């Protein structure tokens with residue numbers, strides 16, 4: 001944790017919606033004049049696409065059919081922890097990108113499924129913003145969560161998460177339904193160990209719950225829309241959260257527990273702006289003051 005160079009992490013499974021939530025944060029950063037460095041979690045995969053296929057085949061030959069992008073062996077957890085720690089202390093660190101498809105890869109003149117070279121974070125940023133799979137991970141070897149000032153979980157109920165992943169991977173990444181289904185099945189043990197466990201380390205979780213039937217996510221023709229869903233927002237520590245204000249600002253919202261507010265899905269953007277703008281401004285302001293004193 002750092003008062004000088006704050007770190008925010010949005011953490012969630014593949015297809016949960018972390019990239020979508022990032023757009024709301026970019027809007028807040030732009031409006032409030034905050035200069036972030038944005039880190040995509042996929043940059044901390046250990047292998048490029050070809051090497052990952054080989055690693056998976058090696059593991060399968062050795063009897064492990066569950067090697068996946070969710071676990072510690074396929075990711076650079078130590079390097080991610082170092083980045084958060086170094087940024088928190090000095091505002092510096094090394095980042096890169098994982099290029100998922102032709103559109104992302106074209107500007108770099110590289111093939112999809114490869115990483116860009118590591119680069120230093122430019123000096124003068126206000127905040128590090130991470131979105132990806134592992135922003136609140138704790139294992140027996142690393143404690144990534146401890147370096148993050150604001151940890152946010154994005155966790156649709158699992159049927160919805162699968163529908164979102166199936167649609168995104170087919171439409172934007174060129175995979176078949178069968179290939180995505182195999183990936184979901186292969187990742188399940190590491191999903192339970194590495195993904196679910198993070199949501200007890202987060203400060204705020206957003207769980208989208210569809211109000212339409214998603215019983216068989218593998219045949220769903222479309223992703224339930226925001227208007228067809230509700231969002232459960234749970235605060236680990238509700239002290240200081242003005243629930244009366246949130247209820248007044250968002251028609252149709254209600255409290256389901258003392259630390260949990262439920263809102264209509266179409267209001268998620270508004271909810272995030274109302275909840276996060278003051279938290280971001282406080283982190284950035286504290287950081288600026290602490291750096292001025294240093």
Ligand SMILES: Nc1ncnc2c1ncn2[C@@H]1O[C@H](COP(=O)(O)OP(=O)(O)OP(=O)(O)O)[C@@H](O)[C@H]1O
Nearest residue numbers: 013014015016017018019020164168223224225226
């Ligand atoms: N609140 C939402 N309402 C409707 N659709 C959504 C919502 N959030 C995400 N989606 C859709 O779900 C799909 C996956 O979302 P997104 O790409 O943000 O996931 P992700 O968590 O960033 O995945 P990955 O980590 O694998 O890149 C996208 O097609 C996106 O449009």
Ligand SMILES: O=C(CO)[C@H](O)[C@H](O)COP(=O)(O)O
Nearest residue numbers: 014042049069100113133173
């Ligand atoms: O979304 C993911 C993890 O968040 C992807 O599964 C991972 O980044 C690998 O991508 P690809 O299968 O396109 O090589």
